[in-house]
Amino acid sequence: MENFNDLKYILDGFLFVFSGVLVMWMAAGFAMLEAGLTRTKNNATVLTKNVALFAISCIMYYFVGYQLMYGDGSSFMGSFSVISMENGADAGYPAAADFFFQVMFVATAASVISGTVAERIKLWPFLIFVVVLSGLIYPIQGHWTWGGTELGGLIAGFSDFAGSTIVHSVGGWAALAGVLILGARKGKYGKDGKVRPIPGSNLTLATLGTFILWMGWFGFNGGSQLALGSKADIDGIALVVADTNMAACAGALMAAVLTQIIYKKVDLTMVLNGALAGLVSVTAGPDLGMMVSFIEGAVGGALVIVAVPFFDKLRIDDPVGALSVHLVAGIWGTLAVGIFNPEVTIIAQLKGIVVIGAFVFIVSFIVWKILDMVVGLRVDEETEVNGLDIHETGLEAYPEFKRA
Numbered sequence: 001m002e003n004f005n006d007l008k009y010i011l012d013g014f015l016f017v018f019s020g021v022l023v024m025w026m027a028a029g030f031a032m033l034e035a036g037l038t039r040t041k042n043n044a045t046v047l048t049k050n051v052a053l054f055a056i057s058c059i060m061y062y063f064v065g066y067q068l069m070y071g072d073g074s075s076f077m078g079s080f081s082v083i084s085m086e087n088g089a090d091a092g093y094p095a096a097a098d099f100f101f102q103v104m105f106v107a108t109a110a111s112v113i114s115g116t117v118a119e120r121i122k123l124w125p126f127l128i129f130v131v132v133l134s135g136l137i138y139p140i141q142g143h144w145t146w147g148g149t150e151l152g153g154l155i156a157g158f159s160d161f162a163g164s165t166i167v168h169s170v171g172g173w174a175a176l177a178g179v180l181i182l183g184a185r186k187g188k189y190g191k192d193g194k195v196r197p198i199p200g201s202n203l204t205l206a207t208l209g210t211f212i213l214w215m216g217w218f219g220f221n222g223g224s225q226l227a228l229g230s231k232a233d234i235d236g237i238a239l240v241v242a243d244t245n246m247a248a249c250a251g252a253l254m255a256a257v258l259t260q261i262i263y264k265k266v267d268l269t270m271v272l273n274g275a276l277a278g279l280v281s282v283t284a285g286p287d288l289g290m291m292v293s294f295i296e297g298a299v300g301g302a303l304v305i306v307a308v309p310f311f312d313k314l315r316i317d318d319p320v321g322a323l324s325v326h327l328v329a330g331i332w333g334t335l336a337v338g339i340f341n342p343e344v345t346i347i348a349q350l351k352g353i354v355v356i357g358a359f360v361f362i363v364s365f366i367v368w369k370i371l372d373m374v375v376g377l378r379v380d381e382e383t384e385v386n387g388l389d390i391h392e393t394g395l396e397a398y399p400e401f402k403r404a
Contacts, residue, residue, distance in 0.1 A: 251278020
């Protein structure tokens with residue numbers, strides 16, 4: 001029996017570590033996607049943001065966030081302390097492995113925001129917001145859900161397997177609050193209300209980023225099984241990974257078909273975001289079977305086609321479509337669990353979406369507003385026109401190309 005327990009401890013710890021590595025690789029995916037869908041004059045800043053937000057998220061979650069999310073405290077949040085990284089044998093898995101896996105989700109939420117506010121936000125105010133997000137906003141709402149308190153029963157029965165709401169919509173709500181204060185990029189919307197497309201610099205990079213994210217999602221969802229020590233666990237992981245892949249495929253294909261029907265051409269950027277929307281949609285319930293995942297992914301892909309022009313009509317400028325992918329599809333994926341899982345009610349899912357969404361949006365709006373008043377969020381017009389790279393980083397991503 002002792003040998004069996006040791007084996008389970010080893011396998012469960014390995015799952016956390018290996019899945020965490022896959023999810024960490026999603027940071028590269030977000031960086032490539034954002035760089036590909038924005039202009040070259042801002043690419044060095046985009047890449048700097050993505051590296052820095054990852055570092056900040058990991059540090060803040062260790063010193064503050066992890067304990068607020070999983071530590072003892074009130075139903076609102078856990079207590080402040082630095083976590084112990086001892087072997088964690090009493091918990092049945094290595095504590096450091098659990099932290100390593102969990103911290104990658106925080107960085108993912110922060111990455112969602114980066115793309116939405118790209119090409120006009122100052123570097124340091126953005127990074128200060130990431131400090132607050134990873135240290136307070138994300139772990140407090142995580143305490144209500146994965147932390148097990150259910151906010152004193154207010155969101156009892158809410159179910160989110162790997163984070164359609166807890167991770168992706170949280171990033172989306174925080175991004176929406178920021179972009180409402182920040183405003184649109186110069187030239188994006190005409191005085192007559194006409195939307196002016198601002199093409200991305202490199203669709204090859206954007207496609208690479210999408211495939212990296214797709215791959216990382218197998219760790220994101222598969223690792224959320226949280227155990228590898230039994231036949232039932234590996235069966236569960238296999239189903240989750242297969243379901244995750246199915247949803248991405250359905251989302252990509254739905255986006256391709258709909259753009260062909262609507263625009264008479266297949267829009268690659270929509271296909272990429274369709275795949276990602278499928279992945280976000282399935283994240284709340286990737287254990288419900290292949291047919292359910294197909295439906296979740298297809299609806300997610302369709303929602304992107306509707307949501308992108310919808311946000312443009314509201315003059316909410318989102319260079320990478322992150323609001324459509326992570327916020328809209330995240331809401332849909334969470335609701336889908338209430339539709340397809342007989343053990344979960346749609347009312348419980350709605351309550352969770354509303355409570356978490358309201359908390360994240362309101363607190364984020366306040367933080368963004370304070371930053372805007374104190375240091376200013378947006379670069380000046382000349383910097384925006386010339387590109388953020390020289391002003392914010394002193395470097396250009398493609399200096400030889402510019403000279404040519």
